[in-house]
Amino acid sequence: MAADNDTISGYAAAFEGFEAALNGGARSPLHARRREAIARLQEHGLPTARFEAWRHTNPAPLASGCFAPVMTAGKLSAEAIRPFVVSAIDGPLLVFADGQFVPGLSRVSDLPDGVQVHSLSAPGSGTAAIISGNLAALTLGAEHGFAALNTAFVRDGAIVTINAGCTVDLPVQILHVSTGQAGLTTPRTLVVAAAGSRASVVETFASTTSGAGVLTSSVAEIVVGAGAVVEHTRIHLHGAESLHAGTLHVTEAQDARFTAHTFCLAGRILREDVHTVLRGEHIESTLNGLSLPLGDDHVDNYTTIEHVAPDCSSHELYKGVVGGRAHNVFRGKIHVHQAAQRTDAYQSNQNLLMSDDAEINSKPQLEIYADDVKCSHGSTTGQLDPDALFYLRARGVGLQQARGVLTRAFAGELVDRLQHEGLRNHVERLVSTRLDAVLADQGEAR
Amino acid sequence: MTEPAATPAPEAALSDTEVLEQFAQRDYKEGFYTDVESDSAPPGLSEETIAFISKKKQEPAWLLEWRLKAYHTWLKMEDPTQRPAPEQWAMVHYPKIDYQAISYFSAPKKVSLDSLDQVDPEILATYNKLGIPLEEQKMLSGVAVDAVFDSVSVATTFKDKLAEVGIIFGSFSDAVKQHPELVRKYLGSVVPTGDNYYAALNSAVFTDGSFVYIPEGVRCPMELSTYFRINAANTGQFERTLIVADKGSYVSYLEGCTAPMRDENQLHAAVVELVALEDAKIKYSTIQNWYPGNKEGVGGIYNFVTKRGACRGDRSKISWTQVETGSAITWKYPSCILQGDDSVGEFYSVAVTSGRQQADTGTKMIHLGRNTKSTVISKGISAMNGQNVYRGAVQMQKRATGSRNFTQCDSMLIGDQCGAHTFPYITVRNPSSTVEHEASTSKIGEDQIFYCNQRGLSTEDAVSMIVNGFCKEVLKELPMEFAVEATKLLGISLEGSVG
Numbered sequence: 001m002a003a004d005n006d007t008i009s010g011y012a013a014a015f016e017g018f019e020a021a022l023n024g025g026a027r028s029p030l031h032a033r034r035r036e037a038i039a040r041l042q043e044h045g046l047p048t049a050r051f052e053a054w055r056h057t058n059p060a061p062l063a064s065g066c067f068a069p070v071m072t073a074g075k076l077s078a079e080a081i082r083p084f085v086v087s088a089i090d091g092p093l094l095v096f097a098d099g100q101f102v103p104g105l106s107r108v109s110d111l112p113d114g115v116q117v118h119s120l121s122a123p124g125s126g127t128a129a130i131i132s133g134n135l136a137a138l139t140l141g142a143e144h145g146f147a148a149l150n151t152a153f154v155r156d157g158a159i160v161t162i163n164a165g166c167t168v169d170l171p172v173q174i175l176h177v178s179t180g181q182a183g184l185t186t187p188r189t190l191v192v193a194a195a196g197s198r199a200s201v202v203e204t205f206a207s208t209t210s211g212a213g214v215l216t217s218s219v220a221e222i223v224v225g226a227g228a229v230v231e232h233t234r235i236h237l238h239g240a241e242s243l244h245a246g247t248l249h250v251t252e253a254q255d256a257r258f259t260a261h262t263f264c265l266a267g268r269i270l271r272e273d274v275h276t277v278l279r280g281e282h283i284e285s286t287l288n289g290l291s292l293p294l295g296d297d298h299v300d301n302y303t304t305i306e307h308v309a310p311d312c313s314s315h316e317l318y319k320g321v322v323g324g325r326a327h328n329v330f331r332g333k334i335h336v337h338q339a340a341q342r343t344d345a346y347q348s349n350q351n352l353l354m355s356d357d358a359e360i361n362s363k364p365q366l367e368i369y370a371d372d373v374k375c376s377h378g379s380t381t382g383q384l385d386p387d388a389l390f391y392l393r394a395r396g397v398g399l400q401q402a403r404g405v406l407t408r409a410f411a412g413e414l415v416d417r418l419q420h421e422g423l424r425n426h427v428e429r430l431v432s433t434r435l436d437a438v439l440a441d442q443g444e445a446r
Numbered sequence: 447m448t449e450p451a452a453t454p455a456p457e458a459a460l461s462d463t464e465v466l467e468q469f470a471q472r473d474y475k476e477g478f479y480t481d482v483e484s485d486s487a488p489p490g491l492s493e494e495t496i497a498f499i500s501k502k503k504q505e506p507a508w509l510l511e512w513r514l515k516a517y518h519t520w521l522k523m524e525d526p527t528q529r530p531a532p533e534q535w536a537m538v539h540y541p542k543i544d545y546q547a548i549s550y551f552s553a554p555k556k557v558s559l560d561s562l563d564q565v566d567p568e569i570l571a572t573y574n575k576l577g578i579p580l581e582e583q584k585m586l587s588g589v590a591v592d593a594v595f596d597s598v599s600v601a602t603t604f605k606d607k608l609a610e611v612g613i614i615f616g617s618f619s620d621a622v623k624q625h626p627e628l629v630r631k632y633l634g635s636v637v638p639t640g641d642n643y644y645a646a647l648n649s650a651v652f653t654d655g656s657f658v659y660i661p662e663g664v665r666c667p668m669e670l671s672t673y674f675r676i677n678a679a680n681t682g683q684f685e686r687t688l689i690v691a692d693k694g695s696y697v698s699y700l701e702g703c704t705a706p707m708r709d710e711n712q713l714h715a716a717v718v719e720l721v722a723l724e725d726a727k728i729k730y731s732t733i734q735n736w737y738p739g740n741k742e743g744v745g746g747i748y749n750f751v752t753k754r755g756a757c758r759g760d761r762s763k764i765s766w767t768q769v770e771t772g773s774a775i776t777w778k779y780p781s782c783i784l785q786g787d788d789s790v791g792e793f794y795s796v797a798v799t800s801g802r803q804q805a806d807t808g809t810k811m812i813h814l815g816r817n818t819k820s821t822v823i824s825k826g827i828s829a830m831n832g833q834n835v836y837r838g839a840v841q842m843q844k845r846a847t848g849s850r851n852f853t854q855c856d857s858m859l860i861g862d863q864c865g866a867h868t869f870p871y872i873t874v875r876n877p878s879s880t881v882e883h884e885a886s887t888s889k890i891g892e893d894q895i896f897y898c899n900q901r902g903l904s905t906e907d908a909v910s911m912i913v914n915g916f917c918k919e920v921l922k923e924l925p926m927e928f929a930v931e932a933t934k935l936l937g938i939s940l941e942g943s944v945g
Contacts, residue, residue, distance in 0.1 A: 053532060365870075366887060371864070381880065383877050
């Protein structure tokens with residue numbers, strides 16, 4: 001059971017306070033979900049170091065000690081959020097400060113046809129059914145304590161719905177900013193893409209401070225309708241001391257095409273659980289990820305692709321460039337159910353270690369119960385190819401520059417997969433800046 | 447694939463079904479039971495039981511103390527399967543074992559080490575049924591056989607010949623009496639008493655096993671072999687094997703296992719420790735074909751083994767090869783600790799799960815020394831309701847600069863009720879090492895079967911041929927004596943009534 005009963009009772013007490021402050025809101029369907037979540041949290045607790053799912057990431061910094069939920073949002077200016085916004089995208093923008101919607105900084109009017117954006121605290125007409133039908137609809141097991149923690153204390157969030165058959169050209173931007181208030185923040189996103197729609201959603205997690213004492217427990221749920229095409233990008237630009245435990249849960253219907261991009265660019269401890277369920281036939285699902293930890297950073301991408309129905313394909317590519325004393329963890333599971341015949345799944349994890357003190361853990365996994373499948377995975381870890389370095393140096397390129405060229409090419413594969421040009425350029429800049437810092441971080445001098 | 451899915455070749459489809467049915471109907475071919483009077487300890491585990499075993503074996507006091515220490519460690523340890531679900535890592539499922547219902551000591555009564563004539567004729571008959579005629583092997587095969595029947599060595603051959611070059615090869619209990627300094631120096635040095643639940647249990651109650659010492663610079667002139675056999679119902683087998691290869695020496699060791707058909711679940715928790723000093727090489731080959739349980743999964747051996755080798759010296763090498771076709775549950779990870787610089791670890795495995803068999807097996811390659819190398823080739827075959835897991839750890843520690851690992855895990859599924867799983871754990875703690883892991887999953891294609899059928903091969907022959915081809919990389923690592931047996935075994939396991 002939970003190693004730390006004090007933590008759980010702390011959260012239970014905080015929940016009572018939260019509930020009392022809700023006034024009439026305590027009777028809403030959303031609050032029923034919160035109650036279920038706190039009950040589940042009390043039953044299962046938060047993960048401990050003994051959990052197989054947390055083998056390479058000690059959850060203690062995130063799970064021991066109660067982080068008091070941040071109740072009031074800090075001040076946020078347009079200037080402060082500028083670096084985090086993709087300026088080239090003039091589409092819908094929802095800005096959240098410490099988990100609370102900031103209408104003044106958001107762009108939610110003049111939306112393209114067929115797309116609706118709302119905040120959870122002020123849902124528009126017609127969205128109530130969407131919320132009650134989809135929010136926290138998934139049942140999560142004992143290992144998903146942080147998703148339960150988010151649900152128990154969720155106050156606000158982004159709801160994006162796309163009408164059937166509609167194409168939204170511009171990506172919808174959702175910005176979760178921590179103003180540095182210590183404690184627990186609970187960003188929440190729900191995207192429902194109806195049949196035949198097309199959309200792209202960009203979520204950025206950022207901090208205006210170093211983020212000391214800040215625990216972000218985020219949950220995003222995406223429902224991809226039949227034949228819908230959805231791209232989801234997560235950019236982690238937390239403060240250097242921030243802690244993050246995130247969950248992305250995706251449900252896909254037949255003929256859907258879903259692509260997720262995860263860029264772990266800053267944060268002290270970043271844990272991302274990505275779980276996508278391929279429920280219908282002929283789905284194509286792709287998970288991409290790039291992690292660039294340095295210093296004492298710890299990044300853990302824990303992904304599961306669940307093939308429930310036949311004739312689907314999935315592709316997964318996660319890369320890491322690790323500097324300093326940082327630690328990059330990858331767990332990817334392809335789970336093929338017995339009915340999921342003719343599944344075509346490929347998974348790859350590639351890592352470059354750039355310092356003597358960096359560490360990687362890779363667990364690519366196949367769990368297969370169907371016989372007519374094509375499933376494979378690969379994992380490689382090493383250093384830059386000495387021949388390639390030599391080639392460049394023989395042509396007068398300095399060692400540092402040559403390392404830069406080769407690592408950029410390595411990381412660039414994932415940046416290039418972004419569809420929208422403006423977004424791609426934005427991420428390329430962020431990745432480039434971060435890579436310079438990773439390459440410069442050689443850990444402790446020997 | 448572009449095979450005509452709409453109009454499947456009727457014979458091929460039918461033959462596949464037939465083959466599958468035959469898997470279901472196959473009986474355990476090695477299933478017979480020899481009635482030998484056993485001098486057994488009453489069921490139950492306590493300090494008294496351990497003292498009883500130690501006394502029966504006339505052990506020195508230090509070994510009894512060592513056993514008791516292991517027992518007390520075990521008492522404090524947690525049964526790995528009793529952990530809550532999120533904390534469980536192994537994919538094996540079985541009912542809780544009642545350790546008090548097991549009898550921890552059983553020795554055949556008529557023990558003689560002088561000549562084969564004095565060996566219980568029934569035991570000899572058993573070996574003959576298994577095709578291990580000791581008296582013939584002595585003359586023909588050039589294989590020294592230390593046959594372990596239940597827990598006590600009943601016959602050891604070729605001892606004199608080996609003794610000429612200074613090799614010590616015999617039962618563990620003899621080694622304790624004759625070479626206590628060697629046993630004491632190396633026992634538990636690779637697998638400590640508290641290493642894991644089953645290793646601790648073994649350390650407390652192990653009854654016998656094999657001991658090998660190869661002196662400096664000696665190349666063992668023959669393959670050493672021990673045939674293990676589980677007999678007597680309700681008797682857990684707790685073997686202990688210790689092989690020490692001194693500087694510059696070489697030894698190839700074969701371990702083969704068969705068991706009589708019994709309806710009780712029999713626990714087997716062996717420990718194998720290998721020590722390779724500078725420039726020494728150890729090759730350890732296993733064929734495991736214990737009773738897997740019946741079609742409903744009743745009975746069958748629980749095979750929870752801890753096998754580990756330490757490449758202590760520079761340029762040493764340990765190579766594991768295993769063919770696992772038996773047991774209801776196989777749970778083992780033959781491992782290499784590559785301590786010496788430039789040392790090499792290898793693991794070649796074929797695991798077949800059919801019926802309701804479960805296998806969670808693989809290896810651990812722990813790279814500690816510089817420029818160490820390891821290779822892992824694993825072939826898993828699942829049929830019927832079998833569940834086959836490759837679980838392997840590769841660790842490059844900080845000092846292991848310039849090290850390399852290559853891992854390849856291939857799975858084959860036969861039928862749509864089985865499972866094939868791959869769970870590698872890769873850790874890299876230095877930037878100059880390279881780790882590569884590849885895994886794939888496939889089935890025997892209808893087009894492949896069709897191709898063979900067309901050329902006059904029956905479906906069963908085709909399956910056998912394809913499976914043997916699939917496993918070739920591993921089978922070729924086996925010594926000659928074993929390769930033949932292994933190919934036959936794969937045939938028996940997968941061809942149903944054929945073979």
